[in-house]
Each structure stands twice: as C-alpha cells, then as structure tokens.
Amino acid sequence: MTSSRRLTNRTYTFVLAFLLALPMASQAASDEDFAAMRAQMKALSERLDRLETENRELAAANAEMVKANQQTAVAVAEVSEQAEAVAVEVQKQAEATDWTDTIRWKGDFRYRYETFDIEGKPDRNRNRIRARAHLVADVTPTVEVGLGMASGGEDPVSSNQTLGGGGSSKGLNLDLAYFDWDGIANTHVRGGKFKNYLIDSGRNALLWDSDWRPEGIGFSWASDLFFVNGLGTWIESDSKKEQSFAYATQAGISMNIGDDVKLVAGVGYYVFDTKGLHSFFGDEDDFFGNSFDPDTLTYLYDYEEIELFAGMNFSVFNHPLLVYGTYVENQAADDDNTAWSYGFKYGKTSKLHDWDIGYMYKHLEADAALGLLVDSDFGGGGTDAKGHVFKGSYGLAKNLAAKFTYFINDAGIKSGDPIDFRRMQLDLSFKYK
Numbered sequence: 001m002t003s004s005r006r007l008t009n010r011t012y013t014f015v016l017a018f019l020l021a022l023p024m025a026s027q028a029a030s031d032e033d034f035a036a037m038r039a040q041m042k043a044l045s046e047r048l049d050r051l052e053t054e055n056r057e058l059a060a061a062n063a064e065m066v067k068a069n070q071q072t073a074v075a076v077a078e079v080s081e082q083a084e085a086v087a088v089e090v091q092k093q094a095e096a097t098d099w100t101d102t103i104r105w106k107g108d109f110r111y112r113y114e115t116f117d118i119e120g121k122p123d124r125n126r127n128r129i130r131a132r133a134h135l136v137a138d139v140t141p142t143v144e145v146g147l148g149m150a151s152g153g154e155d156p157v158s159s160n161q162t163l164g165g166g167g168s169s170k171g172l173n174l175d176l177a178y179f180d181w182d183g184i185a186n187t188h189v190r191g192g193k194f195k196n197y198l199i200d201s202g203r204n205a206l207l208w209d210s211d212w213r214p215e216g217i218g219f220s221w222a223s224d225l226f227f228v229n230g231l232g233t234w235i236e237s238d239s240k241k242e243q244s245f246a247y248a249t250q251a252g253i254s255m256n257i258g259d260d261v262k263l264v265a266g267v268g269y270y271v272f273d274t275k276g277l278h279s280f281f282g283d284e285d286d287f288f289g290n291s292f293d294p295d296t297l298t299y300l301y302d303y304e305e306i307e308l309f310a311g312m313n314f315s316v317f318n319h320p321l322l323v324y325g326t327y328v329e330n331q332a333a334d335d336d337n338t339a340w341s342y343g344f345k346y347g348k349t350s351k352l353h354d355w356d357i358g359y360m361y362k363h364l365e366a367d368a369a370l371g372l373l374v375d376s377d378f379g380g381g382g383t384d385a386k387g388h389v390f391k392g393s394y395g396l397a398k399n400l401a402a403k404f405t406y407f408i409n410d411a412g413i414k415s416g417d418p419i420d421f422r423r424m425q426l427d428l429s430f431k432y433k
C-alpha cells in the first residue's frame with residue numbers, strides 16, 4: 001500500500017507541474033505540437049493507471065501468498081508432530097521385539113534301535129532316544145550366552161535315554177551353560193559348561209566322547225594357517241571331595257594344498273591328575289577300563305597324554321574324502337599306555353539323497369587315556385578295547401538322515417583273552433536351528 005501512495009503522489013506532482021507549465025508551452029508551441037503533447041500525457045496517465053492497478057493486484061496476491069505460507073507452515077508442523085509420534089511408536093515396537101533378534105534355538109533329536117552280541121552274554125536289543133535343545137543369546141556384539149538341555153541321566157559321555165518303564169517320564173538335564181567372548185580377532189574365550197572344541201581328528205572319540213561337555217574355562221585361536229586351543233576343566237571342583245583339575249592344549253596347522261586338498265595336523269598335551277583318587281562317576285569300582293588299586297579303589301596312574309593327529313580332506317569323483325589318523329601315549333604309565341586310530345569318511349550327508357560311508361580302526365590300551373571320557377559305544381565304553389567300526393548314512397530330507405553303525409571289537413585286551421563284542425545301531429537323526 002505504501003508504494004501505491006508514492007506512485008499516486010508522483011502522478012499528482014507531475015500533472016500539477018504540467019498544468020503550471022501549460023501557459024508557457026501554449027505560447028511557444030503550435031497547436032499541432034500541443035495536441036501531440038496532450039496525447040503523450042494522456043498515454044502516460046493511462047500507463048500510470050495500469051501500473052497502479054497491477055501494483056494493487058500484486059499486493060493482493062502477495063497477501064494471499066503470505067496467508068497460504070502461514071497455512072502451509074501450520075500443516076507442516078502438524079505432519080511433523082504426527083511423524084514424530086509414529087517414529088516414537090515404531091521405536092517402542094522395535095525395542096519390544098529386539099530380543100527376538102538376539103535369541104535363537106537349535107538342537108537335534110535321534111531315535112535309535114540297537115542290538116548287542118557279546119561273548120558270554122545273552123543277545124540284547126533296545127530302543128533309545130536322544131533329544132537336545134540349545135538356546136543361544138547374543139548379550140552384546142562380542143558375548144554369547146548359551147543354555148542347553150538334554151535327555152538321559154548324569155552320564156558325562158551319553159545323553160541317550162532307554163525307552164520303557166511303562167511310558168514313564170524321562171529325565172532332562174543341564175547339558176550346556178556357558179559364555180563365549182570373541183572380542184579379540186580370531187579368538188574365543190569360553191567359560192562354564194560348553195561343547196568340546198578340541199580337535200578330534202575324524203571324530204574318532206579316541207580320547208573323549210562327542211557328548212562330553214568340559215566344565216571350566218578355555219580359549220581357541222586360529223589364523224589362516226595356525227591354530228591353538230587351551231582348556232582347563234574340572235573333573236571334580238568341590239573341595240569337600242577329591243578335587244581334580246585337568247589341562248589340555250593343542251597346536252597345529254590348517255592349510256590348503258592346491259585347490260582341493262586341506263590338511264589339518266597338530267599335537268596335543270593333556271594332563272589329568274587322578275593318581276590316588278577315587279572314581280569320579282558311577283559305582284566306587286567304576287574306572288572304565290583304567291588300572292586301579294583293588295584295596296583302596298583308587299586310580300593307579302595320572303594321565304599325561306601326548307597326542308599326534310592329522311586329517312586330510314580332498315575330492316574323489318566329485319565327493320569329499322577325509323582320511324585321518326591319531327596316536328596317543330600316556331607318559332605317566334609304563335605299560336598299556338598307547339592308543340591309535342585311523343580311518344576314512346567318503347561323502348557327506350546334508351540333504352535329500354546325500355550319502356556317506358566310513359571305516360575306522362581303534363586300538364585303545366587300558367591306561368592310554370582317561371576311560372571316564374572316551375567313546376561310550378566302542379567296546380561297550382571305556383578303554384581296554386580294539387577293533388573296527390563301519391558307518392554309513394543316507395539323506396531322507398534336509399536335516400533328516402538314516403544312519404548305520406556296526407562295531408566289531410575285542411573288549412578286555414589287557415587280560416590277553418578278550419571277548420568278542422558286536423554292536424549294531426540304526427538311527428533316524430533330525431536337526432533343527
């Protein structure tokens with residue numbers, strides 16, 4: 001509006017000056033010049049009127065624009081508030097469901113039918129199950145905590161549960177309870193009761209059954225070429241009883257040779273302080289093949305085991321082949337103190353129509369290893385046995401396989417007159433995760 005007033009005032013001033021100058025112009029100019037001048041003044045006046053009109057229209061449009069901008073700002077503020085409210089709600093929902101992203105389940109189930117043909121004993125057959133469930137939580141980006149339950153009793157090397165008892169309820173026990181920290185590159189530190197991560201070449205179970213869960217603390221480190229494993233585990237931790245702490249170390253190489261061959265080889269050193277101590281599990285005379293004093297019912301030896309192991313993976317006719325071997329000697333015993341194993345596995349079962357076959361020979365003298373922890377199936381469990389193991393499996397679906405294992409063993413080899421031991425296992429094995 002101010003600019004419109006200024007324009008009008010200038011118009012009036014110009015017209016007044018023109019009128020004052022008109023008499024003098026009339027005297028000096030001709031009628032024709034005067035008419036031309038009047039026409040120009042009229043055109044100028046009309047142009048000024050148009051400009052004034054346009055100016056008023058622009059002012060009105062500007063006012064409307066200001067009003068529209070104010071309304072837009074109010075609308076944007078309202079949308080912003082709504083968006084902020086939605087973001088807060090989404091965050092609340094995300095926080096409420098975060099735990100599902102950090103917790104996961106995995107486990108397995110196995111149904112087994114097995115038969116026994118043991119010299120001097122009646123033939124036997126039975127049905128067994130093994131069920132395991134494992135809950136894993138990522139507490140921090142570098143800390144995993146696990147809790148696992150398993151069927152069976154308190155046996156440290158078996159989670160099998162024999163069916164029967166009129167359909168009675170079966171036992172469920174703590175199988176895993178641990179933390180796993182990997183805050184250093186290529187390194188894991190574990191504590192509690194956890195899966196045995198020590199390398200078992202070919203899974204031969206010469207020194208420990210696959211169901212054994214160490215209880216203590218340990219670490220593992222691996223690079224592209226080398227690995228080191230360390231473990232400290234309690235065999236008995238209660239000072240009211242006979243405490244026994246075991247140490248285990250492994251070191252070796254894991255390397256590719258060419259494009260299709262991988263070699264894993266190393267040495268292990270394990271110390272179990274048992275001499276003069278009583279049985280840790282089972283009846284008071286249960287030493288699982290190890291030598292003991294029949295009067296005091298205590299171990300005769302410690303178990304200071306040195307192990308050499310190697311395994312090589314490569315491909316034959318487009319199927320993986322693993323060949324492996326292990327040798328063990330107990331430095332704390334003078335006799336019956338060596339063990340060895342060798343074998344192969346050809347193929348791999350992980351999905352429908354996959355298959356594998358395998359063979360293993362084991363010779364495990366009475367005091368080569370701590371019998372409490374070795375394979376619970378070979379020779380009836382414990383040490384002091386030798387013989388053959390044949391295996392095979394076939395994939396019925398992803399994570400579902402039928403398996404076959406047959407043991408031809410001699411048990412009680414220390415006596416010089418071992419007994420024939422035959423055992424067949426037929427399994428349906430399911431996995432989930």
